[in-house]
Amino acid sequence: MTERYQNVLRYLGYTSIEKSEAFIEQVMALFDELVKDSVPRNIYGIYDLELKDKWVSMGKGTVVFNSGHLAGCRECAVIAVTLGLPVDKKISYYQSADMSRAVIYNACANVYVEEVLSYAADQVRKDAKAGYNTFPFSPGYGDLGLEVQKEIIELLQTEKSIGLYVNESCLLIPEKSITAIMGLK
Amino acid sequence: MFDENKITVFDGAMGTMIQKQGLRGSKIPELYNITEPQVIQQIHRKYIDAGCDIVTTNTFGANRYKLLDSTYTVNDVIGAAVKNAKKVSKDRKVALDIGPVGMLMEPSGPMSFEQAYELFMEQVLAGAENKVDLIIIETLSDIYEAKAAVLAAKENSHLPVICTMTLGHDGRTFTGTDILTMVNVLEGLGVDALGLNCSLGPDEMYAHVKKVLEYSSVPVIVQPNAGLPKIINGQTVYGLTAEYFVKRVCDMVDIGVRIVGGCCGTDESFIKKLSERVKDKIPKKIFPKEFTMISSYCRTVLVGDKVTLIGERINPTGKPKLKKALEEKNYTYILGEAVKQNEEGAEILDVNAGLPGIEEKTVLPHIIRQIQKVCDIPLQIDSSDYETMENAARVYNGKAVINSVNGKAESMEKVFPIAKKYGCCVIGLTLDENGIPKTAEKRVEIAQKIVSTAQEYGIPKKNILIDCLVLTASAEQENIIQTLKALRDVKYKLNVKTVLGVSNVSYGLPSRELLNKTFFVMAMSYGLDCAIVNTGNVEMMGVYDAFNVLSAKDLGSGKYIKKYAQQKAELPADKQENQFGLEYVLSKGLKGSIRESTLAELNKRTPMQIIDEIISPLLQTVGKKYENAELFLPQLMQTAEAVKAAFEILKDHMKANGQMLKKGKILLATVRGDIHDIGKNIVKVVLENHGYEVIDLGKDVSEHDILKAAIENKVRLIGLSALMTTTVSSMESTIKYIKDNSDEFVFIVGGAVLNEEYATMIGADYYAKDALQAVEIVNSIFRE
Numbered sequence: 001m002t003e004r005y006q007n008v009l010r011y012l013g014y015t016s017i018e019k020s021e022a023f024i025e026q027v028m029a030l031f032d033e034l035v036k037d038s039v040p041r042n043i044y045g046i047y048d049l050e051l052k053d054k055w056v057s058m059g060k061g062t063v064v065f066n067s068g069h070l071a072g073c074r075e076c077a078v079i080a081v082t083l084g085l086p087v088d089k090k091i092s093y094y095q096s097a098d099m100s101r102a103v104i105y106n107a108c109a110n111v112y113v114e115e116v117l118s119y120a121a122d123q124v125r126k127d128a129k130a131g132y133n134t135f136p137f138s139p140g141y142g143d144l145g146l147e148v149q150k151e152i153i154e155l156l157q158t159e160k161s162i163g164l165y166v167n168e169s170c171l172l173i174p175e176k177s178i179t180a181i182m183g184l185k
Numbered sequence: 186m187f188d189e190n191k192i193t194v195f196d197g198a199m200g201t202m203i204q205k206q207g208l209r210g211s212k213i214p215e216l217y218n219i220t221e222p223q224v225i226q227q228i229h230r231k232y233i234d235a236g237c238d239i240v241t242t243n244t245f246g247a248n249r250y251k252l253l254d255s256t257y258t259v260n261d262v263i264g265a266a267v268k269n270a271k272k273v274s275k276d277r278k279v280a281l282d283i284g285p286v287g288m289l290m291e292p293s294g295p296m297s298f299e300q301a302y303e304l305f306m307e308q309v310l311a312g313a314e315n316k317v318d319l320i321i322i323e324t325l326s327d328i329y330e331a332k333a334a335v336l337a338a339k340e341n342s343h344l345p346v347i348c349t350m351t352l353g354h355d356g357r358t359f360t361g362t363d364i365l366t367m368v369n370v371l372e373g374l375g376v377d378a379l380g381l382n383c384s385l386g387p388d389e390m391y392a393h394v395k396k397v398l399e400y401s402s403v404p405v406i407v408q409p410n411a412g413l414p415k416i417i418n419g420q421t422v423y424g425l426t427a428e429y430f431v432k433r434v435c436d437m438v439d440i441g442v443r444i445v446g447g448c449c450g451t452d453e454s455f456i457k458k459l460s461e462r463v464k465d466k467i468p469k470k471i472f473p474k475e476f477t478m479i480s481s482y483c484r485t486v487l488v489g490d491k492v493t494l495i496g497e498r499i500n501p502t503g504k505p506k507l508k509k510a511l512e513e514k515n516y517t518y519i520l521g522e523a524v525k526q527n528e529e530g531a532e533i534l535d536v537n538a539g540l541p542g543i544e545e546k547t548v549l550p551h552i553i554r555q556i557q558k559v560c561d562i563p564l565q566i567d568s569s570d571y572e573t574m575e576n577a578a579r580v581y582n583g584k585a586v587i588n589s590v591n592g593k594a595e596s597m598e599k600v601f602p603i604a605k606k607y608g609c610c611v612i613g614l615t616l617d618e619n620g621i622p623k624t625a626e627k628r629v630e631i632a633q634k635i636v637s638t639a640q641e642y643g644i645p646k647k648n649i650l651i652d653c654l655v656l657t658a659s660a661e662q663e664n665i666i667q668t669l670k671a672l673r674d675v676k677y678k679l680n681v682k683t684v685l686g687v688s689n690v691s692y693g694l695p696s697r698e699l700l701n702k703t704f705f706v707m708a709m710s711y712g713l714d715c716a717i718v719n720t721g722n723v724e725m726m727g728v729y730d731a732f733n734v735l736s737a738k739d740l741g742s743g744k745y746i747k748k749y750a751q752q753k754a755e756l757p758a759d760k761q762e763n764q765f766g767l768e769y770v771l772s773k774g775l776k777g778s779i780r781e782s783t784l785a786e787l788n789k790r791t792p793m794q795i796i797d798e799i800i801s802p803l804l805q806t807v808g809k810k811y812e813n814a815e816l817f818l819p820q821l822m823q824t825a826e827a828v829k830a831a832f833e834i835l836k837d838h839m840k841a842n843g844q845m846l847k848k849g850k851i852l853l854a855t856v857r858g859d860i861h862d863i864g865k866n867i868v869k870v871v872l873e874n875h876g877y878e879v880i881d882l883g884k885d886v887s888e889h890d891i892l893k894a895a896i897e898n899k900v901r902l903i904g905l906s907a908l909m910t911t912t913v914s915s916m917e918s919t920i921k922y923i924k925d926n927s928d929e930f931v932f933i934v935g936g937a938v939l940n941e942e943y944a945t946m947i948g949a950d951y952y953a954k955d956a957l958q959a960v961e962i963v964n965s966i967f968r969e
Binding site for chain 2: 012013014015023026037039041043044045046084085086088089091092093095096097098099100102103104106140146147156159160161162163165167168169170171173174175
């Protein structure tokens with residue numbers, strides 16, 4: 001079984017990998033369906049950083065990311081990825097049709113959106129040719145506040161570029177989306 | 186509007202040029218129309234000197250929503266913008282540019298269809314007042330928003346309308362609209378040209394444009410970016426040279442594109458080369474396409490390949506449960522029916538809310554919106570009330586079928602304008618002022634009249650489906666064959682698609698199913714294109730699947746084998762299930778056997794005995810296994826869904842015997858600002874399994890709505906869910922608001938970032954870490 005399906009099972013709370021073939025088949029079929037439903041998009045930008053005390057600001061002070069994770073970095077990549085609205089709709093659909101399929105499909109979507117993020121992160125690494133990079137970390141992680149979500153959306157113009165919006169509670173729409181920051185030096 | 190003998194050239198990017206002129210920093214570049222008119226005029230002049238035929242005003246975001254923080258009105262900005270363009274336009278035409286509003290539409294976002302329409306209307310009126318020559322609606326990614334914009338343009342001006350959408354590499358918009366759907370919906374709405382712009386460069390756009398050309402009967406426009414965008418040091422850059430860009434756009438002209446221009450990253454050098462290069466090109470002729478297509482916002486059914494199944498069950502006639510659901514505004518039930526038919530293989534759903542005492546003209550559009558929230562199946566608007574028809578066609582997201590028009594003059598006068606305006610397909614019944622003709626010839630005559638009258642209204646033949654009407658074999662046996670003969674002639678002589686509702690044929694005779702399926706096969710052999718059927722009927726679906734094999738529609742019999750080989754393998758297991766009985770069926774989640782097994786059990790025990798002796802112990806075992814990590818969420822849900830289905834049957838049985846199952850009521854909601862609700866829905870299913878009645882308010886629910894619903898439904902126990910730290914604060918204020926109003930409510934909360942301590946801090950009475958714990962808490966509360 002590939003890492004992809006193991007990750008789905010982990011999301012579903014499996015502590016040991018279940019051997020039921022029929023179940024794995026169902027996971028695989030739903031993953032295929034998810035990939036078809038998705039309209040994956042990503043966008044990223046690479047920005048100069050300015051070190052202020054322990055904090056790092058970016059884009060000439062217009063956007064400030066207060067994160068110790070960026071300490072020592074000279075540049076920073078800001079990434080946004082989404083699977084698109086059809087995935088949200090399908091999750092709603094399955095919640096009306098069959099909750100069991102809904103939870104599996106939902107877990108597949110969580111895994112897939114992370115795959116899309118790591119694909120974008122790989123692109124960044126290629127583009128930036130940086131000798132060192134941090135892992136991509138998201139608003140709400142560690143000392144990076146969730147409020148940064150709005151600034152990222154604005155900075156990357158994600159509404160226009162990839163159809164990604166943020167609501168007043170800093171939640172991303174479409175639901176299966178991730179924003180992340182990666183330090184480079 | 187467009188010269189048929191030459192390629193029309195639009196200008197290039199506005200934003201790119203504004204930046205080049207050194208203007209930066211404004212969030213609303215449309216304000217430069219007022220503050221820097223010279224610069225904007227200079228940009229227009231450059232494009233005109235480069236040789237474009239049409240200049241586009243600098244009004245992409247000039248809508249009330251985006252201008253909210255400025256001191257200018259839509260009229261101010263658009264007035265100035267048109268003036269700037271006209272000042273330098275000489276003999277060139279001026280197009281009013283309209284981009285997306287910049288807000289997500291319902292159901293994902295806050296903007297309603299009506300709000301979008303109003304915002305676009307203001308722009309259209311301002312443009313028309315300032316005498317632009319045409320309107321270009323561009324860079325849309327939501328087909329629903331495009332519909333609002335095109336309707337606003339056509340209802341508030343007589344100007345030609347162009348609409349372009351923006352696609353990704355995968356040939357779909359952000360919201361999932363594919364090319365077929367885009368062409369079908371926009372062409373239906375009567376745009377003068379349609380096409381693609383932005384997002385992609387000409388290389389990536391080529392294959393998509395080719396597909397647009399295959400399906401479109403109206404001129405096609407392309408305005409690609411100068412390659413794919415990259416953000417480098419905060420600046421967006423595009424890689425293609427003007428030379429290469431023009432070469433690739435010319436390739437698209439060679440396959441049929443009529444109107445060209447540039448989007449992001451292009452400037453006057455691109456347009457100069459482009460206009461020089463296409464000057465001598467002779468446009469390809471556009472042939473009308475004959476595809477009959479019915480669409481939702483992201484799914485299009487191409488009628489004619491094989492028989493299309495239209496699900497008939499959302500119709501209250503003769504269905505007491507649906508009738509009751511409509512009367513009680515229980516839309517969950519109706520949604521369930523929609524989803525079920527989709528699962529069964531329906532490709533289009535007929536939706537009817539015609540019931541005395543129901544305000545059809547508001548209820549039907551409401552049902553359509555509800556269904557479209559969760560299900561992307563195309564819909565058929567079934568009503569005999571013209572106002573209902575129009576309201577429904579207006580809010581529908583996609584290109585619907587109207588059911589129906591007939592050969593009566595009044596019917597055609599009322600229905601055709603609606604079908605034309607919203608670009609719907611229409612079912613035409615072969616009856617007129619003299620009733621249903623007995624002979625096939627007469628019915629074909631009426632069909633012919635319907636088709637030619639439709640054409641007078643500008644509705645092409647491809648948008649008509651003729652229903653030759655089935656009469657009952659019990660009353661008019663001789664007549665059956667007339668229906669089929671008429672069907673054949675309509676299809677092969679008139680070349681029009683056909684549709685039939687097949688289940689009427691057996692009315693008044695025994696073994697109806699036998700007659701229905703036989704007639705269904707006969708009709709398919711005569712050339713039926715669409716059948717309105719009950720897709721839940723196994724026999725009907727069986728002959729349909731078999732017919733598709735025997736008529737070589739199901740190539741390689743793939744679908745047939747998949748469906749029936751599996752069923753055969755399951756047969757012996759099925760027999761076992763019945764030996765093992767209900768407990769086995771429920772624990773394995775064997776949906777197909779629940780009804781049978783529950784009814785069998787009811788012969789032996791009372792409903793309460795079944796609950797106490799089978800269901801409760803089963804739920805306990807499953808719960809324990811879940812906690813011990815012997816089984817997991819998908820299996821827990823599988824059992825839960827099965828138990829829920831069994832409960833429905835038990836409730837019906839008890840109700841028939843004047844009994845009621847009442848363990849207690851709980852209200853559930855995901856709090857304001859929070860859009861994640863799968864966790865809450867898991868809790869809901871599990872609570873229902875334990876016999877509780879759950880009132881589910883959905884997601885993003887305000888404190889006011891929660892309090893109101895709690896009072897109305899006389900519920901004391903409220904379960905709230907929130908996913909993130911930001912929405913836990915909304916949970917806190919909800920609890921405070923309701924407790925301030927009254928101290929009789931008890932709160933249980935749950936969600937990813939919560940814990941016992943945090944829950945107490947925000948004023949909740951109980952915290953549940955998962956669905957099973959929620960049940961324990963609810964049990965203990967009701968025991969008290």
